[in-house]
Structures are given as structure tokens and as C-alpha cells.
Amino acid sequence: MSQVATAHPSVEPAESPLTPESWGKLGMWIFLAGDAMSFGALLAGYGVLRYGSVDWPTPSSVLGINLTALMTFLLISSSVTMVYALAAIKRGDLAGLKKFLALTVLGGLTFLGLQAYEWTHLIHEGLGFTANRWGASLFGTTFFAITGFHGAHVTGGVIYLSIYLIQALRGRLAAESANHIEIAALYWHFVDLVWILVFTFVYLV
Amino acid sequence: MATDHKMPNYMAIFWWLLVLTILEVAVIYAPMAKLIIVILLIGMALSKASLVALYFMHLRFEPRTLGIIALVPLILCVFLVFMLVPDHAAVPHKTTVTEAAGQPAAHE
Numbered sequence: 424m425s426q427v428a429t430a431h432p433s434v435e436p437a438e439s440p441l442t443p444e445s446w447g448k449l450g451m452w453i454f455l456a457g458d459a460m461s462f463g464a465l466l467a468g469y470g471v472l473r474y475g476s477v478d479w480p481t482p483s484s485v486l487g488i489n490l491t492a493l494m495t496f497l498l499i500s501s502s503v504t505m506v507y508a509l510a511a512i513k514r515g516d517l518a519g520l521k522k523f524l525a526l527t528v529l530g531g532l533t534f535l536g537l538q539a540y541e542w543t544h545l546i547h548e549g550l551g552f553t554a555n556r557w558g559a560s561l562f563g564t565t566f567f568a569i570t571g572f573h574g575a576h577v578t579g580g581v582i583y584l585s586i587y588l589i590q591a592l593r594g595r596l597a598a599e600s601a602n603h604i605e606i607a608a609l610y611w612h613f614v615d616l617v618w619i620l621v622f623t624f625v626y627l628v
Numbered sequence: 629m630a631t632d633h634k635m636p637n638y639m640a641i642f643w644w645l646l647v648l649t650i651l652e653v654a655v656i657y658a659p660m661a662k663l664i665i666v667i668l669l670i671g672m673a674l675s676k677a678s679l680v681a682l683y684f685m686h687l688r689f690e691p692r693t694l695g696i697i698a699l700v701p702l703i704l705c706v707f708l709v710f711m712l713v714p715d716h717a718a719v720p721h722k723t724t725v726t727e728a729a730g731q732p733a734a735h736e
Contacts, residue, residue, distance in 0.1 A: 441694045452694060456701050463705035471712045484655055492653050496646065502684050503642045510635060554675075612684040617678050623673035627656050628666055 444602050449568075451606045455613045458576075463624050465572060466624055469565045480557040482626050485543065485550065489502045494537050495622050497600040498577075501530025502615040505584075510627075515590065517604065524588045531581040538574050542567075566625060575620050576614045583607055641683045648672050 438490045442448040473479050504526040511519030545566075548555030555563040584607055596604075652672050655665055684689040687695050 441691050441697075449694075452697055459701035460704060463701055464708065467705060467712060470709065471715050479723060488653060488656070490675055492649060495649050499642065499645045499649070501678065503638055506638045506684055565719055581644060605692045612680055613683070616680040619676045620673055621681065623669050627652055627669050 431484050446523055447606050448609070449601070451520070451609050455609065458613070458619070460573060462508065462569075462572070464570050465565075466620065469569060472561050472565060473559075476559045476561065478558040479562055480555070480559070482534065482628070485555075485557050485562070486626050490537060490541055491495060491622060491626050494534050494541075495618065496620050497530050497534050497537070498615045501527045501534070504530065505611045509604050509608045512596070512598060512601045512604050517596065517598070520596070521588070521591050522602070526585060528581055528584050528588055531577055531584070531611075533572065535577055535581065537605070538570065539578075542570075562567070569621055573614070573617060576617070578609050580614050583610060636683045636688075638683070641679055642680055645676055648676050 439449045442452070464486055504523045508520050508523035508527060511517075511523055526559045550563045550566070551560075552567050553560050587596060587600075587604060587607060590600075652669060655668050655672075658665065681698060685698075687698060
């Protein structure tokens with residue numbers, strides 16, 4: 424039961440109180456809390472602009488819900504593969520880490536590809552940053568601002584995870600690096616979490 | 629290094645997220661009042677977000693204070709929405725760019 428180390432005299436004095444694993448993990452959590460506010464402000468602004476508009480189109484009549492549902496599925500799946508990548512490195516299974524990390528990066532890249540396709544399609548149809556064939560032009564502004572900000576996060580996440588994937592493939596990542604993968608995983612899950620909210624508020628509501 | 633909690637059943641979380649996503653897409657076509665649909669959508673979205681935070685991000689197994697850090701932005705965003713209520717009360721207006729401002733290829 425109580426295998427917890429009893430007050431050891433040589434405990435590091437500078438240990439992070441909330442995240443004993445590392446300060447970096449606490450740093451990532453605080454960064455994510457701030458980043459969440461950026462998204463929160465964008466979504467709150469979206470809500471106000473939409474509520475105050477009389478000609479806001481129904482999103483599902485302009486945007487492709489099926490495609491974005493597939494994109495949601497992809498991000499959720501890539502979150503699951505990320506979880507398995509972390510579990511793999513924690514038990515020292517570097518082959519598993521490489522496999523699941525590669526799948527996660529692939530999920531992120533496919534998501535970005537589909538988003539590029541979606542944007543191109545919508546722009547051709549007449550939805551621009553300041554133009555909207557279906558009504559309120561702010562619909563286009565908010566749509567591209569919010570999905571663009573999220574897409575930038577996915578891009579950042581793909582680069583972030585690719586760096587670890589390359590390190591793993593070169594054999595420079597050992598089981599001791601599990602903490603770094605855990606911190607990267609937090610970021611990736613956050614991007615997934617935000618997409619769940621963006622998908623609901625921008626596409627479905 | 630690793631916390632020795634039992635590994636949650638990640639596949640179960642995945643299936644929950646998938647089912648909720650399908651329900652979300654289905655509910656927007658349901659013959660119900662718009663308000664009810666919106667409430668259902670927000671409820672399902674927050675449930676999904678909580679599942680990701682609690683299990684994928686392991687918040688459930690972390691110290692409570694870390695969970696409070698994670699909740700702060702949500703609370704601040706609720707404040708933000710209330711602070712913007714006066715704008716909600718403003719007279720609804722068209723937010724379309726006027727013809728004079730130019731939408732070159734908008735009309736055939």
C-alpha cells in the first residue's frame with residue numbers, strides 16, 4: 424500500500440510541486456491554459472458577432488459537415504495513437520513508440536491536407552475572409568480566423584512530434600525521454616480538445 | 629518517473645468520443661427546437677472535451693491544483709461571455725459588406 428517514499432533526506436528542493444515528473448510539464452500546462460484563453464476569446468467573439476447578425480447563414484448549409492466529421496475522427500484517432508506512443512516509451516518499447524508516433528504525425532498531416540482541401544473548395548465557392556456568398560461576410564472572417572488559428576496549432580504540433588519521431592528513428596530517443604513525449608502529448612491532446620469545441624461551435628451550432 | 633496508476637481503457641474513451649461525435653452530427657438534423665439542439669451540442673462538446681482532458685491528458689490522475697489551473701481558462705471564458713452580454717443586447721444588424729465596398733465576382 425504505502426510504497427511511497429517516506430520523507431527522504433535528499434529530496435530535491437526545487438521539485439515542481441504539482442508535476443513531480445518535471446517543471447516542463449507544469450510549464451506546458453500553464454502555456455496551454457493561456458492558449459486556451461486565445462481560443463476562448465476567439466470563440467466568444469464569434470458568438471457575439473453571430474448573435475448580433477441578422478443574416479448569419481446556418482453553418483451546415485455552407486460548410487461540409489461530413490468532411491469535418493471525418494477530420495474530427497482523424498484528430499481523435501491521432502490522440503489515441505499518441506496515448507499509445509507514450510505508453511510504449513514508458514515501458515521502454517521504442518519500436519512501439521516509433522510506430523504510434525508515426526501514425527500520430529500521419530493523422531495530423533491528413534487533417535491538414537483535408538483542411539487545405541476544404542478551404543480551397545470554400546474559397547472557390549465564394550467564401551472569403553471578407554466575402555460570403557451566403558450572407559454575413561463576418562461569417563467568412565471568423566471561420567478562417569478560427570480554423571486558421573487551429574490549423575496553425577496542428578501544423579506546430581506536427582513539427583513538434585516530427586522532431587521526436589526523427590530522433591526516435593535515429594535512435595537518439597531513450598526510455599528516459601518519456602517525460603518529453605508526455606509533454607508533447609499534452610500539447611497534441613489539447614489541439615484535439617480545441618478542435619472538438621471548434622467543430623461544435625463553428626460547424627454544428 | 630511514471631505515475632503508477634492503472635492505465636485507463638483508452639479504447640473505451642475512443643469509442644465514447646466517436647459515439648458522441650456521431651450523435652452531435654445527427655442531432656443538428658433532429659426535428660427539435662433550436663435552443664434544445666444548441667444545449668445538447670454544448671453538453672456533448674463539453675463531455676468530449678472533459679474525456680480528452682481527464683483521460684488522454686491524465687488530469688484525473690494529477691494533483692487537484694493542476695486541474696484547477698486547467699479550469700481557469702474555462703471560468704474566464706464564461707466571464708468573458710457575460711461581459712459581452714451588453715453587446716448581445718445591441719440591435720441586430722447586417723454584417724454583410726455593402727455592395728459599394730465591392731464584392732467583385734459575387735454576382736453573375
